[in-house]
Amino acid sequence: MTAPRRRILALTGGVGGAKLALGLARMPDPGALTFLVNTGDDFEHLGLSICPDIDTLLYTLADEANPETGWGRRNESWRCLEALAEMGADTWFKLGDRDLATHLIRSAALRAGTPLTAVTAQLARALNVEHTILPMSDSRIATIIDTPLGELAFQHYFVRERCEPKVLGVRFEGSAAARMPEGLEALLADPALAGILICPSNPFVSIDPILAVPGLRAALAASNAPVVAVSPIIQGAAIKGPTAKMMAEMDVPRDAVTVARHYGSLLDGYIVDTSDAHLVAEVEALGITAVATPTLMLTLQDKINLAQAALDFLTSVSESTAS
């Protein structure tokens, strides 16, 4: 008889979350990992169904992520994009020739009626990714950013407008009618589920869309497994992306505590960076167990170290909750 495998569920958005996801996947004994991924950034471009966060995670786990750009596929070329530009098409979204293969396969399968969950599993197999990647929903949900320019679909805000417009508000179109992906409820009820990890992704536009799927936040909270988040903010700054800029525009304190407060009662535990150790007491005052550990992930070893620290912390939170 083998011991029951420890299962981990990790909620993640794009780049920042994918770094920790890679650390989890590259641990000596990663156990059985399931990633629950934001799809609020998904959009249609030139008739293609593009899922930026799922693709970032797929490419990262498949060792296909482009180290030069920070997005897209490794060893990429831009011949199609050049032809699109010559022919006057929109080229603000940089479609690489190899990346296009992913979008073509996905778009054709979705159009044929295959649910996004199944399409994502097919792409994971095609890229030799062994872990489970669940989109937050098979329904179409679109993160819409309200700005002084008007409402912008997320990729228009993020890529085309380079996060420059002030964020006046965020909403998740289609969310109310969405359903959790198949398989998530069974995982949450599985006694082998050791913990739920919220990766250091943008809370407002990467994790909130996931939590906005009806019933999902309550299902996470109701699970016997502890929920632990890693702060995306280090010393008041975001390593990547517009998190800190958004916090300033939302007029909330730009620190790790604000993110813990934002997740609130969902959290059993919270990880801040060593440089923010002085905030641990403030987080614990919210009724959330907190710990400080190095969270800046520059090397693969940094990612593995943080993954190990997060799993150790999950175990200790789990034991203190049970005791």
Next chain:
Amino acid sequence: MTAPRRRILALTGGVGGAKLALGLARMPDPGALTFLVNTGDDFEHLGLSICPDIDTLLYTLADEANPETGWGRRNESWRCLEALAEMGADTWFKLGDRDLATHLIRSAALRAGTPLTAVTAQLARALNVEHTILPMSDSRIATIIDTPLGELAFQHYFVRERCEPKVLGVRFEGSAAARMPEGLEALLADPALAGILICPSNPFVSIDPILAVPGLRAALAASNAPVVAVSPIIQGAAIKGPTAKMMAEMDVPRDAVTVARHYGSLLDGYIVDTSDAHLVAEVEALGITAVATPTLMLTLQDKINLAQAALDFLTSVSESTAS
């Protein structure tokens, strides 16, 4: 006051027809050319709307045709196709990276509800093609080849099965409900229309689908302009494609006369190759004015020469009809 421009309508399929189309377009004074193009080969592949004959013509006229392959775009690369192959997708249809740009632009526009005629005009502008390219219909028509393997969509027969299965029959799915493209009726009624040319394309799978659009054959026949075809058969053989093989399988004589007989009363004139000059009398016995001239098009000058000969013949047929 300028003299009324001479307008020419040319019916064409893919490669063979596009050679004469290029000759017409490269003449010193090409006049106003309109091409009416077979779309029976059109198909969906990986969610993309592909129009092989329109693309062959667009690329040929834009000097973008690939001289190495005989299909697709010049200066092509295959990075997306390689990634598709690695990811286990269907790769029997060779999508080049630059060619993909055309399919992406077309597919997105069609999906947005733009008619194929308008999409084709947009692509022609994008590729700096000045002549008018009309699809034979904005409706979807699919040429289906009946074979001992069962019914095959045209590209499956032509590309995937390399024309190897015996042709038992041909039908044009969707044809009965199709309508002529906008603009064609006005052109046919225009007194400036000097002639209608049927390019040396496959009569059974390139020209017949055009003539099968309800009302189209009758509209051509009713036009005041003479209709002249160039034989795709030279000394019993087709220069390119399965025309001669199909004729053998259909158990009809494999010569230029059979093609003239096939078009029948639609034709006012017919052009055979110099090497088939002995067939002129046989064609004329059908009531069709015939002439022999070199029709093998190896060089650009060959194409221009045949275009000039065809226009001269159209003029002479026109004068003899009027007299």
